[in-house]
Amino acid sequence: MTSEAADRTKPMDPERVMFDLAMNVANQGGFIYVGEDGKARKWEIKGSGARAFNDLFHALYAKGLLPGLPNSKITGPQDVDKLIGPELIQVNGEAAPFTNDRLAVFKEFASSNAWAKIASIVDYARQDENNFTFDFKSVRDIASAFPISFGQDPLYKKAALLPILFANNANTRGKNVTVSGIVAADYRLPQTLHSIGVLDFSPELVQRIENEEVMSPDDLMVVQMRAASIYACDLLSKYTGMQINEVDAAFWKAMKDGSLQPLQEEAVLEAQRQGRKITLKQMLVPTFSFAKIPPIFYPTVAAGAAAAARAMLNIV
Structure with missing residues (x-):
C-alpha cells in the first residue's frame, strides 16, 4: 500500500485504501518461477517474494507510475507497456517473473472505470461510516469486476485476500470490519x-x-x-x-x-x-x-x- 493511503495522521479513505490494496494484491504472486535450467527459482529480496514486489510497487509510486492514483503519469491502459514495462526489468537485466501478467493487471487498473468498481465493492460492504461487512458475494464481485486480476482462479485466492487485508488494516484505524467469506488459499x-x-x-x-x-x-x-x-x-x-x-x-x-x-x-x-x-x-x-x-x-x-x-x- 502507498504511504499516502497508509497515513494514519489523516482520516482513513476506504476507497483509496481498497484501491491501493487491490492493485498490490493483484500483483502478489509469481514469486516462484521456472528458470532456463528447468528448476524452480524464486524472485525475492532478503528471502521474501512479497518484499521483491512491494519494493517495485513503491518505486513505481515514487515515479508516478501507479495507474489510477492522483498525479499518475498513466492516463490509460495504452500507457502501461511504454511507461511501466521498462520498470519491470531487474538490475541483473532479467524481466521480473510473469511480466506480461503484471502488465495486464496494471492495464486493468488503468481503465477509466476501475475506481467506480472499487467504490461499488466498498459500498456493498459499508454498513455505516465505521462498519463494513464483506461476505462471499464480495469475493465474487471482486473477481467479476477485475477478471484479469482476480477472476481467473476458481478458488478465488486473491479475491478472498483483498477483504482480509482491508479488514486487517481498517480494524487498526478505528473501523470495524468483519469478513465472512473464505480464506485465501495458495500453496x-x-x-x-x-x-x-x-x-x-x-x-x-x-x-x-x-x-x-x-x-x-x-x-x-x-x-x-x-x-x-x-x-x-x-x-x-x-x-x-x-x-x-x-x-x-x-x-x-x-x-x-x-x-x-x-x-x-x-x-x-x-x-x-x-x-x-x-x-x-x-x-x-x-x-x-x-x-x-x-x-x-x-x-x-x-x-x-x-x-x-x-x-x-x-x-x-
Whole structure:
C-alpha cells in the first residue's frame, strides 16, 4: 500500500485504501518461477517474494507510475507497456517473473472505470461510516469486476485476500470490519496447516515436496490441498468463533513471531509416532494467478473438494 493511503495522521479513505490494496494484491504472486535450467527459482529480496514486489510497487509510486492514483503519469491502459514495462526489468537485466501478467493487471487498473468498481465493492460492504461487512458475494464481485486480476482462479485466492487485508488494516484505524467469506488459499496456507498437523498430506505428496518437485497449479494434488485449506479454515472459524480475517491474521502472526514453531515440532513428533511424515519444505508451484485450473475441476472446487478435503483433515 502507498504511504499516502497508509497515513494514519489523516482520516482513513476506504476507497483509496481498497484501491491501493487491490492493485498490490493483484500483483502478489509469481514469486516462484521456472528458470532456463528447468528448476524452480524464486524472485525475492532478503528471502521474501512479497518484499521483491512491494519494493517495485513503491518505486513505481515514487515515479508516478501507479495507474489510477492522483498525479499518475498513466492516463490509460495504452500507457502501461511504454511507461511501466521498462520498470519491470531487474538490475541483473532479467524481466521480473510473469511480466506480461503484471502488465495486464496494471492495464486493468488503468481503465477509466476501475475506481467506480472499487467504490461499488466498498459500498456493498459499508454498513455505516465505521462498519463494513464483506461476505462471499464480495469475493465474487471482486473477481467479476477485475477478471484479469482476480477472476481467473476458481478458488478465488486473491479475491478472498483483498477483504482480509482491508479488514486487517481498517480494524487498526478505528473501523470495524468483519469478513465472512473464505480464506485465501495458495500453496503456502496448505503448507502451514500441514506443518501443524491440521492437513494430513498423502505419502506421495510429501515425497514430491521433499524431492523439490515443481508442481503445476492445475495438479490435482495442488487443487485438493488448496480446497482442503479453505474447508479447514472454515471449520476453524466456526469452532473458534473467529472471523476468517482473524483466522488468517492469527496464522500470519504465529509465523512472524515464532509461536508456530512449537506447534510444528509437536506435530512432526506426533506424526513420527504414528508412522507418518510431515514435511516442512516449501512447495514449489510456479504461478501468478492459478489460472491453469481447467473447468473440469470447478464442480469439485465449488463443493469444497468434498471427500478429498475431508480426508486430509485432522481437526474433525
